[in-house]
Amino acid sequence: ACFARIDAFDGDVRAFVSLDREGALATAREVDEARTRGADLHPLAGVPIAVKDNMVTRGQDTTCCSRILAGWKPPYDATVIRKLKDAKLPIVGKTNMDEFAMGSSTEHSCYGPTHNPWDLDRIPGGSGGGSAAAVSAFFVPLALGSDTGGSIRQPGAVTGTVGVKPTYGAVSRYGLIAMASSLDQIGPVTRTVADAAALQELIGGHDSFDSTSLDEPVPALGQAVEDADLAGLTLGVVKQASGEGFDPEVTRLFAQTVERLREAGATVEEVDCPSFEYALAAYYLIMPAEVSSNLARFDGIRYGARFEPDEGPVTAETVMAATREKGFGDEVKRRLILGTHVLSAGYYDAYYGSAQKVRTLVQRDLDNAFARVDALVLPTSPTTAFKLGERTDDPMAMYMCDIATIPANLAGIPAMSLPVGCSGEDGLPVGFQVMAPARQDATMYRVAAVVE
Ligand code: GLN
Numbered sequence: 302a303c304f305a306r307i308d309a310f311d312g313d314v315r316a317f318v319s320l321d322r323e324g325a326l327a328t329a330r331e332v333d334e335a336r337t338r339g340a341d342l343h344p345l346a347g348v349p350i351a352v353k354d355n356m357v358t359r360g361q362d363t364t365c366c367s368r369i370l371a372g373w374k375p376p377y378d379a380t381v382i383r384k385l386k387d388a389k390l391p392i393v394g395k396t397n398m399d400e401f402a403m404g405s406s407t408e409h410s411c412y413g414p415t416h417n418p419w420d421l422d423r424i425p426g427g428s429g430g431g432s433a434a435a436v437s438a439f440f441v442p443l444a445l446g447s448d449t450g451g452s453i454r455q456p457g458a459v460t461g462t463v464g465v466k467p468t469y470g471a472v473s474r475y476g477l478i479a480m481a482s483s484l485d486q487i488g489p490v491t492r493t494v495a496d497a498a499a500l501q502e503l504i505g506g507h508d509s510f511d512s513t514s515l516d517e518p519v520p521a522l523g524q525a526v527e528d529a530d531l532a533g534l535t536l537g538v539v540k541q542a543s544g545e546g547f548d549p550e551v552t553r554l555f556a557q558t559v560e561r562l563r564e565a566g567a568t569v570e571e572v573d574c575p576s577f578e579y580a581l582a583a584y585y586l587i588m589p590a591e592v593s594s595n596l597a598r599f600d601g602i603r604y605g606a607r608f609e610p611d612e613g614p615v616t617a618e619t620v621m622a623a624t625r626e627k628g629f630g631d632e633v634k635r636r637l638i639l640g641t642h643v644l645s646a647g648y649y650d651a652y653y654g655s656a657q658k659v660r661t662l663v664q665r666d667l668d669n670a671f672a673r674v675d676a677l678v679l680p681t682s683p684t685t686a687f688k689l690g691e692r693t694d695d696p697m698a699m700y701m702c703d704i705a706t707i708p709a710n711l712a713g714i715p716a717m718s719l720p721v722g723c724s725g726e727d728g729l730p731v732g733f734q735v736m737a738p739a740r741q742d743a744t745m746y747r748v749a750a751v752v753e
Contacts, residue, residue: 303349303393307440315415316425316435317394318354319362325349325391332389343388345503350385351435351444354395355402356487357476358382365478366410367400369628370605379476380511381445381487381504388503393441396431400630401596402452402480404428405702408693409632416689417460419729423686426456426702432490433460443500444490449480450584451681451706453488454718458681458732461720463491463749467501468739469713470515473508481591482513484584484710494719494749498522501742515740525743529750531565536748537572537674542705547683550724554731555680558721558752562678565751572670572677576662577708583659584707585700586643586652593640596633600624635696664712671738676748679705681718681732705734715742719749 304322311317332347352358355365357375359382364370378386385392399409407415407430415430417423418438425434429446433456436444446453448466457464465488472487479485489500505519538559543552563569601607601624602617609615610623629637643652670677683704692698709716718732733752737745 303441306438307393310438311440313416313421314418314434314438315413316396316431316438316440317351318364318366318397318412318431320394321361321392325393328389328391335389343503345443345499346389348390348443349393349441350390351393351396351432351441352382353398353429353432353444353446355398355447355478355480356382356445357478358392358395362395363478364411365401366398366412367628367630367633368411368606369599369624373605377476380473380508382476384504390443396429396435396444398431398452399428400633401478401592402428402447402449403592403632403636405451405455405699406689406692407431407456408689409630411630414689417686419460420686423688423729424459426459426682426686428452429456429490433457433462433464436460436462436490436492442492443496445487445504446490447477447480447485447487448706448710449484450588450710451703453490454706454716454732454734455682455702457490457718458720459686459730461730463489463494463497463717463719465489465497465501465717466709466715467505468515468715468742470513471505471715471742472501473506473511473514475508475510479595481588482595483591484588486710494746494753495523495526497717498526498746517740520743522743522746525746526750529747531562531567531748531751534566534676534748535568535570535674536562537570537670537677539577539677539679540571540573541575541577542679546701546704547680548685548724548726550726551680551683551685551731554722554724555733558733559678562748562751570674572674574663574666574670574708576659576666579659580663580708580711581700581704583656583663584703584711585639586656587660587711589636589640590644590653591640592636593644596637599628601628632696660711663708667708667712667714675737676744677736678748679734679736681705681734685724685727685729685731709736712739714739715745717745717749719753721752
């Protein structure tokens, strides 16, 4: 049924960049047989899933939607993929994304853009627009995304899906092609909060292959959803996440939801996070610095595509230069140049050093907030889905999409977006965001289950 729907509509949506019909159907058949035998199966066995194209899948294309990885077949599975395979979820295919997860619209992909199923002329968010669109279009009930600055949550908000960035370290990054390692985190994209909890329980847990992986048991997230109740909980409304830049309809639906939570028994307080104002600027220094280091490995020598120079001698240096020149797109190059610059001698302290200090201030703001409240609530994206092409020539306008999502990555805390209705202006979905202290993912799910 999934493939029939994909065949009928993905020509318009373009959520997938590769499909694995044979593999997915083989797993589905295996689950059928095991079920007839009465075998003990994982509760999600047989549930089809889509995976963002920056998680390595053994023997299957994994491109990060970049020409530089064209034709590369990974020799191993990411830890999350291994867990999906062990639990027998059919992996339907790999989804479209901004190249190397850099963007907020899925327009910076070498395969061309994904279209928002709600309005095909609009963006599905990014960088994980493919995973969000695949769930939103009912191609698959589950998908995986990665969130460095909002790439699971902002696509979730603009496509009316649930998107979760777990606590940093809660899900192994082994086999996730790194963008900015201190910020990257894999998480679920689903239609309901309970589905997200089930998927996070499956993919979470300690992994000795990821040195930043938390060595503690996976929290009972499904239980938190079932027990959802706000009695005794205090929620903080972030003062900085409103006003200029936020659509009036986004603000209206946000306020309406907060009111609902108050009626459901939560105590609501306003919380001041003065450093949030500088979070975006700090992110756009720290992230490119890490990008420039992580992407140094794509050189045309070790793996992936190799391009030779158009003229002159063919040496290791000229092959590396030609490969990076032809293999990377403009947005990736912009960040490589920025990142190399901010790390260079003479500029390091002024840019990278200052940004790291701001990161500490953001963490302190959040520590202070969480000393008073159990969870924070704020809009996910300041606007609904904009038109394709509207911001492609204006990087600053594109970066503004991340204003409310970035603080959670800088602080490593869990955050999720879930739909709370449609804008009265354009009829497009609006997302609501819940953040909790690090390792308190269960509290976040508890609040989200009531919002839903
Ligand atoms: N929009 C952010 C960026 O372009 C999000 C990236 C991400 O979360 N992968 O950097």
